[in-house]
Amino acid sequence: MINRFILNEVSYFGPGARKVLPEVVQRLNKVKALVVTDKGLIQFGVAKMVTDVLDEAAISYDIFSDVKPNPTVSNVKAGIESFKKAGADFIIAIGGGSAMDTAKGIGIVINNPEFDDIVSLEGCAPTKNKSVPIVALPTTAGTAAETTINYVIIDENKQKKMVCVDPNDIPAVAIIDAELMYSLPKGLTAATGMDALTHAIEGYITKGAWEMSDMFEIEAVRMIARYLPVAVNEPSNPEGRNGMAVAQYIAGMAFSNVGLGLVHGMAHPMGSLFDVPHGVANALLLPTIMEFNMPACLDKYPEIAKAMGVDTSGMSKKEAAQAAVDAVRDLAVKVGIPQHLSELGISSADIPALAEQAISDVCTPGNPREVTLDDIKALYEKVL
Numbered sequence: 001m002i003n004r005f006i007l008n009e010v011s012y013f014g015p016g017a018r019k020v021l022p023e024v025v026q027r028l029n030k031v032k033a034l035v036v037t038d039k040g041l042i043q044f045g046v047a048k049m050v051t052d053v054l055d056e057a058a059i060s061y062d063i064f065s066d067v068k069p070n071p072t073v074s075n076v077k078a079g080i081e082s083f084k085k086a087g088a089d090f091i092i093a094i095g096g097g098s099a100m101d102t103a104k105g106i107g108i109v110i111n112n113p114e115f116d117d118i119v120s121l122e123g124c125a126p127t128k129n130k131s132v133p134i135v136a137l138p139t140t141a142g143t144a145a146e147t148t149i150n151y152v153i154i155d156e157n158k159q160k161k162m163v164c165v166d167p168n169d170i171p172a173v174a175i176i177d178a179e180l181m182y183s184l185p186k187g188l189t190a191a192t193g194m195d196a197l198t199h200a201i202e203g204y205i206t207k208g209a210w211e212m213s214d215m216f217e218i219e220a221v222r223m224i225a226r227y228l229p230v231a232v233n234e235p236s237n238p239e240g241r242n243g244m245a246v247a248q249y250i251a252g253m254a255f256s257n258v259g260l261g262l263v264h265g266m267a268h269p270m271g272s273l274f275d276v277p278h279g280v281a282n283a284l285l286l287p288t289i290m291e292f293n294m295p296a297c298l299d300k301y302p303e304i305a306k307a308m309g310v311d312t313s314g315m316s317k318k319e320a321a322q323a324a325v326d327a328v329r330d331l332a333v334k335v336g337i338p339q340h341l342s343e344l345g346i347s348s349a350d351i352p353a354l355a356e357q358a359i360s361d362v363c364t365p366g367n368p369r370e371v372t373l374d375d376i377k378a379l380y381e382k383v384l
């Protein structure tokens with residue numbers, strides 16, 4: 001068995017870390033950036049916190065802000081045009097998974113133009129060249145797209161989320177500056193944080209997990225259980241925000257290299273067909289799918305329970321495993337995640353279409369327990 005581990009060339013951590021940008025640009029030896037971000041981040045002044053640093057250092061850039069949450073093929077195509085028009089030679093991505101994933105699509109196609117239809121990038125596309133250098137500054141504590149080799153783009157024609165897996169897309173530099181996350185509203189803090197917890201748990205139990213990825217994922221579970229309630233309830237508390245910023249990155253370091261599972265496989269169609277925010281979809285599904293996976297995870301769930309602060313002494317393996325599921329459900333309820341699909345406008349009639357996409361999602365084969373189309377339908381029914 002050969003295990004592969006791909007990480008950023010360099011990453012920086014800590015409140016205020018964006019101030020390293022001028023030295024990063026100098027080291028990359030680049031001249032003009034395309035800043036890829038979204039309208040909300042312009043409106044909240046988050047993008048400006050970064051462009052102020054560029055302005056002070058007289059670094060040249062254009063801004064592309066036409067990224068929508070759950071980005072589309074059209075968003076990526078428009079970004080490619082902006083990159084060319086700007087005469088840029090590198091990308092600065094400021095945002096959550098949506099802006100960072102769009103940046104990855106742009107960067108890949110600029111250096112691999114034979115994939116300019118975008119849809120041919122789905123799965124593991126055989127690109128030959130590295131993306132143009134991307135400097136990624138996450139503003140949500142969730143996806144860890146700044147350190148993953150994945151990006152997720154909606155194919156509007158098929159109304160389907162394409163998961164693209166490509167080592168050539170990993171951002172050269174990640175700057176994890178928790179100050180960029182202070183303005184994240186409560187609901188988004190909760191949802192994106194639960195996305196990070198889903199990465200940590202699915203990355204811990206996925207078929208490809210091994211000692212090194214386990215080390216990262218279990219620490220990420222521990223940190224998220226500790227810091228997510230703080231980040232949600234005290235948005236300006238640096239300890240909570242920085243704890244979550246680092247935790248989601250640690251989860252990403254590992255899951256990017258070992259894969260995920262059925263929670264992501266079933267969450268993606270909820271995003272593409274119903275525009276459900278990614279973190280909300282994951283959080284709603286996570287405890288129920290953990291229960292389904294329990295027979296395959298009796299050794300690992302007790303470790304999750306302990307990492308979430310449960311005292312498992314005196315419990316049987318099965319009781320400790322159930323305690324992990326309960327702790328995850330309690331956390332989701334505590335941070336205010338909806339518990340039923342019906343609350344999101346999804347009805348029983350929608351389940352066949354959701355299940356068809358989920359069974360063929362790139363993440364589903366990583367699930368520790370084998371799953372059939374009927375299992376998936378039954379799981380959606382269970383959370384209806």
Ligand SMILES: NC(=O)c1ccc[n+]([C@@H]2O[C@H](COP(=O)([O-])OP(=O)(O)OC[C@H]3O[C@@H](n4cnc5c(N)ncnc54)[C@H](O)[C@@H]3O)[C@@H](O)[C@H]2O)c1
Pocket residue numbers: 038039040041044046068069070071095096097098099101139140142143144145148149150151152180181182183184185188192195271278279
């Ligand atoms: N690349 C990966 O490995 C990976 C992993 C998981 C999910 N994803 C994808 O990432 C996308 C979701 O990303 P996300 O959950 O980070 O959310 P997002 O990027 O879609 O952002 C959601 C909203 O939050 C706003 N926002 C972001 N940061 C803010 C801040 N600091 N202050 C105020 N508002 C802010 C944005 O303007 C946007 O309206 C989905 O498309 C999902 O499929 C990618």
Ligand SMILES: [Fe+2]
Pocket residue numbers: 143195199264278282
């Ligand atoms: Fe995710």
